Amino acid sequence: MAKATEYVDAGHAVDQATLTFVTGSAPPVARNVTYERILRARSEPHNWLTYYGAYDGQRYSPLEQINTQNVRRLTPAWVFQCGATGLQAGATTYAFEAAPVVVDGVMYVTGWDGWCWALDARTGEELWRYKHAIPFDVSLCCGNVNRGVAVARGKVFYVTQNAHVIALDATNGKPVWDKAFGDVRAGESATLAPLIIKDLVIVGSSGGEFGVRGHLDAFNFETGEHVWRCYTVPKPGEPGSDTWPAKGEAWARGGANCWITGTYDPEMNLLYVGTGNPAPDFDGDVRPGDNLYTDSLVAVDPDNGQIRFHYQYNPHDVWDYDSISEHILFEMDGRKAMAHFDKNGYCFILDRTNGQLIRVFPFVDRITWGDIDANGKVTPKVFPDKEGEPVHFWPGPAGAKEWTHAAYSPKTELLYAPVQDIGATATRRRREFKESIPYWGAGVQVDAEDIAGSISAFDPRTGNEVWRWRNSVPMCASVLATGGDLVFAGEPGGNFNAFNARTGELLWQFQCGSGHHSSPTTYSVGGKQYIAVPSGWGGWVEGFVPGMLGAPHGAALFVFALPD
Amino acid sequence: MTTTGVEQVLPQLIKQNGATLGRLLANGNVGYAKERAGGRMHARVRIPPDELVWDPTVLIMPHGGELELELVNDDMNTHCALLPSNGDSQFIWLVNHSRGTATLHLDGPGYYWYSSPTGNDEGRGLTGAIVVMGDVPEDARLDRPKQPRP
Numbered sequence A: 001m002a003k004a005t006e007y008v009d010a011g012h013a014v015d016q017a018t019l020t021f022v023t024g025s026a027p028p029v030a031r032n033v034t035y036e037r038i039l040r041a042r043s044e045p046h047n048w049l050t051y052y053g054a055y056d057g058q059r060y061s062p063l064e065q066i067n068t069q070n071v072r073r074l075t076p077a078w079v080f081q082c083g084a085t086g087l088q089a090g091a092t093t094y095a096f097e098a099a100p101v102v103v104d105g106v107m108y109v110t111g112w113d114g115w116c117w118a119l120d121a122r123t124g125e126e127l128w129r130y131k132h133a134i135p136f137d138v139s140l141c142c143g144n145v146n147r148g149v150a151v152a153r154g155k156v157f158y159v160t161q162n163a164h165v166i167a168l169d170a171t172n173g174k175p176v177w178d179k180a181f182g183d184v185r186a187g188e189s190a191t192l193a194p195l196i197i198k199d200l201v202i203v204g205s206s207g208g209e210f211g212v213r214g215h216l217d218a219f220n221f222e223t224g225e226h227v228w229r230c231y232t233v234p235k236p237g238e239p240g241s242d243t244w245p246a247k248g249e250a251w252a253r254g255g256a257n258c259w260i261t262g263t264y265d266p267e268m269n270l271l272y273v274g275t276g277n278p279a280p281d282f283d284g285d286v287r288p289g290d291n292l293y294t295d296s297l298v299a300v301d302p303d304n305g306q307i308r309f310h311y312q313y314n315p316h317d318v319w320d321y322d323s324i325s326e327h328i329l330f331e332m333d334g335r336k337a338m339a340h341f342d343k344n345g346y347c348f349i350l351d352r353t354n355g356q357l358i359r360v361f362p363f364v365d366r367i368t369w370g371d372i373d374a375n376g377k378v379t380p381k382v383f384p385d386k387e388g389e390p391v392h393f394w395p396g397p398a399g400a401k402e403w404t405h406a407a408y409s410p411k412t413e414l415l416y417a418p419v420q421d422i423g424a425t426a427t428r429r430r431r432e433f434k435e436s437i438p439y440w441g442a443g444v445q446v447d448a449e450d451i452a453g454s455i456s457a458f459d460p461r462t463g464n465e466v467w468r469w470r471n472s473v474p475m476c477a478s479v480l481a482t483g484g485d486l487v488f489a490g491e492p493g494g495n496f497n498a499f500n501a502r503t504g505e506l507l508w509q510f511q512c513g514s515g516h517h518s519s520p521t522t523y524s525v526g527g528k529q530y531i532a533v534p535s536g537w538g539g540w541v542e543g544f545v546p547g548m549l550g551a552p553h554g555a556a557l558f559v560f561a562l563p564d
Numbered sequence B: 001m002t003t004t005g006v007e008q009v010l011p012q013l014i015k016q017n018g019a020t021l022g023r024l025l026a027n028g029n030v031g032y033a034k035e036r037a038g039g040r041m042h043a044r045v046r047i048p049p050d051e052l053v054w055d056p057t058v059l060i061m062p063h064g065g066e067l068e069l070e071l072v073n074d075d076m077n078t079h080c081a082l083l084p085s086n087g088d089s090q091f092i093w094l095v096n097h098s099r100g101t102a103t104l105h106l107d108g109p110g111y112y113w114y115s116s117p118t119g120n121d122e123g124r125g126l127t128g129a130i131v132v133m134g135d136v137p138e139d140a141r142l143d144r145p146k147q148p149r150p
Helices: A036-037
Strands: A008-012 A077-083 A101-103 A107-108 A115-120 A126-131 A150-152 A156-157 A164-169 A175-180 A195-197 A200-206 A215-220 A226-231 A263-265 A270-274 A295-300 A305-313 A330-333 A337-342 A345-351 A357-362 A370-372 A378-380 A390-393 A407-411 A414-421 A424-428 A442-446 A454-460 A465-471 A479-482 A486-491 A496-500 A506-511 A521-525 A528-536 A556-563 B029-030 B041-046 B058-061 B063-075 B079-083 B090-094 B098-106 B110-115 B127-132
Touching: A008 B090, A036 A357, A101 A150, A101 A521, A115 A270, A150 A195, A156 A521, A164 A200, A195 A496, A263 A330, A337 A414, A407 A479, A414 A486, A454 A486, A454 B090, A479 A521, A486 A528, B029 B041, B041 B058, B063 B079, B063 B090, B079 B098, B098 B127
Parallel strands: A008 B098, B029 B058, B041 B063, B058 B127
Antiparallel strands: A077 A556, A101 A107, A107 A115, A115 A126, A150 A156, A156 A164, A164 A175, A195 A200, A200 A215, A215 A226, A263 A270, A270 A295, A295 A305, A330 A337, A337 A345, A345 A357, A370 A378, A390 A424, A407 A414, A414 A454, A424 A442, A454 A465, A479 A486, A486 A496, A496 A506, A521 A528, A528 A556, B063 B098, B079 B090, B079 B110, B110 B127
């Protein structure tokens, strides 16, 4: 009788983090982050407490230690790297798109493929990590990406590519609760940074390119209990449903996803969210009508998820002009205003108490799809309405500004936008809808030549361009404005730049080795100011700069400071 | 054009040092995790001698949840496993003729790759898949009529 194999006991598998220097614990700094503190976020400029730095979305910090006089001395303080291991969804298109959030010396930042880290904001030491397992086959229109966290009451919140929202214990990264809020079998996913309002954590879905029905969801941030869902395409019989065909199910596949974090006015108690494109993106004949609330501002009551008012930027969009970009809240001549740079190439200044248009002006040189007059009247001119006939238009479907964010400095009273001057050719190709299959209704090729970009500064009172820093390729990363009269913005080629906020003069740059498609933030620890920027080229590069599809594909978080 | 299964046309693709240097990925056996009382699932994967493959290569879970996985290395060489799990990836060394376990927490639906990240075991064939069947919870789905699927 043969002797049975005597196996060596290999034990039990361990967390991969145990094979690193990760300590597994962070100071309990997030415990006292309350809604009231987030309301007054700008009064504690050493922190970057929420996605945009404050509810108003200005992406402005009063910190001024780093300023126009000394920025040339800025050097790397530390670098955090992770890299990609093994097979992952979107292996070739992942990008590092987050906005690092900082609370009293601890940085919370997310990466691609389910990563969330807590880092020592002074040294870059990895304190803990959480890695959600992401299905390899999840539908991701535009790369394996995530844009950041929310922090409140001792918890870190973020979403996963397979549409879960997860609450982690901020001291150790262990999950507290985990809720699915999207259907991956329908083509839904999630990429945005959550927003805390009162006792809610608010998230939105991605997936407009797969013919889903967009929605916002609110959860009690302590318990994970689902509180409300707000659909951004109405069902038959609901307000706005008359903007969809009465027959058929176009509404059910209508898009309007909320894939970027909203801004919030506590006095109005309104959440301002931009919605995505209708589906199919380019074939409008299957969905006649304005297609509310696609490509719109929706002002949502955060207490119940009801839409109070809206402003539609691109009625019956057939160019893929999502209006998901931020709405920057600011005061202008005693008026509660907000600014929105749309993919369609126009900047809209709205009254945020009622959604009325104050001013609209173009912010990119080439706009051929149509025009918008001073009263906001939209006149389409060029669009893919004939089957099989190529149509070229500017801006292309990535827009004159993609999701990456503009900034507003209350000090200079200027808006700063990353601008993409790039066109595309779309050829309508009708197709049947099938759940989870891309539903564009066209073949699309974005220009690889005759392109440009800029960081442009605008006076919202007049719409006049105050200065422009020109680049040979589109600018595809968020802008940061500071009290040091500086504007920071990264380039696709890897340079991270500092500009004089009043003149646009390039004052400093550092080559990070990979392109920028993220949101830099600033903070201070022990009285020392730092500038943090994730660098990791990827995402929908074929949409915003296809000529750079072969550019270096990094994954590093750079943090800069002045020498001691 | 007609198509035929890889193993029928070129069996040398699914062995070591045949047509290719290693073994074409995801062309091995399929196995199923067994569900136990309470919904916890159990499965066993094995590395047979000189094949550099997980057997089964494709492991199917009936739904998302907790999987207790037994890993057996019957090969004459040392390998390891880096496995997906919510919270952190799970790592285990598997020396020659060793047996270990891993506890995995996975959402469904979808599928996940895992591998032996040493040398180029991953490219040679030690890359397996865990398939999670099922649907997301009812309250996470879209309020719309049932839609056609491919």
